Amino acid sequence: MKSEGHAEASPCEQALAAWCERFPVSSSGRVAVAYSAGADSTALLLAAASRWPGRVTALHVHHGLQAAAHAFETHARAFSERHGVPLQVMHVDASHEPGQSPEDAARQARYAALADMAHSARAVCVLLGQHADDQAETLLLALSRGAGLPGLASMSERFERHGVAFGRPLLATPTATLRRWLLDHGHPFVEDPSNADERFTRNRIRAVLMPAWDACFPGFRPMLARSARHAAQAQRLLDELAAIDLARTGVPPAIDALQALSRDRQGNALRAWLKQEGVAASAAQLDELLDQIADCTTRGHGIRLKVALGLVSRQGAHLRYLPPLQPPTL
Template sequence: MAVAYSAGADSTALLLAAHRRWSGRVVALHVHHGLQAAADGFESHAHRFCARHGIELQVSRVQAAHGPGESPEAAAREKRYITLAGMAKSAGADFVLLGQHADDQAETVLLALSRGAGLPGLAGMPERFERHGVLFGRPLLAVTSAELRCWLQASGHSFVDDPTNTDVRYTRNRIRAVLMPAWDVCFPGFRPMLARSARHAAQAQTLLDDLARLDLAHTGEPPTVGALQTLSRERQSNAIRHWLRHSHGVAASAAQLDELLDQVADCRTRGHRIHLKVSSGFVVRSGDRLNYTPPI
């Protein structure tokens, strides 16, 4: 068993709980992102804390800087998952626990709402998922940040505070600093309600995925244009989204998908051309089927 340990309050509470539950069988995984000067201090604290409690610690230093046109948060998150998966495999751990909590889940849902997200976004963060060949779990999604911090402080356990968490240039931090307190004033105890909505969205998405698999069994993968045209526009949309996401790891925007559905509807002759940019590649007609051509 492994715990992603940043040395912050949330991962500290999780690491201690896991250590008590599986004493001697837990390894702490600390990723030094190289993105801020304080990161050296985080690593030093992690070494001292794990040595004090007799917990094995592995540290990996990475450069998580983002590329042109790439979200800094997304780039750092993806690099972190890749690194954690590699560290877990090296440690012989098949499961990594993450410290996201009820506040993180609420922020995720509010962020998705602000972006006009569909069900996958509104479903928030799953409790369990697989990435890069490793299982990850979030056991604290029903626990608030305040509860975790109160427990640590009452027990006399130390942790570090990441100074970037108060930088309101980042959208999630603005939600945390401005929107969440306002929701607390208007709707006290709203976090479990947002979590419930996220679970409803996740259940609905599961049903849509089941329907997409049934429809793709009818249309084939990649889907044939003629078979798609026998479905309602809504089912075409659902099937194409599922095909693109699961076969190619890309997501079409609402505008791109609407245009693609219009082109599928107009495709009545053998020579009708379909060529539409989706993500960084193109959906094209090849014979009687749609195909996705990734960037060269």
């Protein structure tokens, strides 16, 4: 309970405090918030500024993908100035390459820009405003694609990219809760018109599936977030088991040592090994590789399987991953 005369903490402040208990933030250095000017990042920016007065920097990425982007930046500048929070803005080219999804291109450009600005600000971490609705949408999307545990784990509460620590304190907080608090307290935010474009799969999930789930299971969002945490925990255990098994098989793995493991443990170890090589095998490729390993009972038996753009092959007693040949530089 807060003492009399103090305003009760906002839902976002409560979520941020709980996240900081799990992932303590250094008592020195700046804390950055990825601030799009939308509702969720606005609530997070206010909560962070309340928790770390004078230590918070807002980071705004201007993607240039829609006409409204200029208005987002204008609002972000005015709001940050009003609340005494320094703001960094970076304009990026988020256009996508042939065969690349626009969402993926924008996401990669955004993380690179946030990391650059975080380094410049000497921030100890960057906080992101993804919330329980985003987590539920990510999990539903993973289920529809037949994803394994890494996909079902959805978005992690903390991760590192480009040498920067990122945090997601709001994954168990519904966006409706954040918006209601902002409106009740008169804090303005912008609406992204692209969120209503149902050409994008995630927007269709938001517009069609989420209301149907809500009608059948009111309050389901935190429950899906809990399921994602369970999947993440299970994946961490599998990663630990893979590390134990790879310590026994060696890296690259010895075929006879792999054969001493159960098929499931072989598959888990091979996924971890290939991840170290920077590639991911499809379920069909991994099944074929396991079959070839099971059949490898003589010294002259070969193994050769295309995985991603390279090859997994047998070299002596071990498996090897051969990356694709790079064209010679002129």
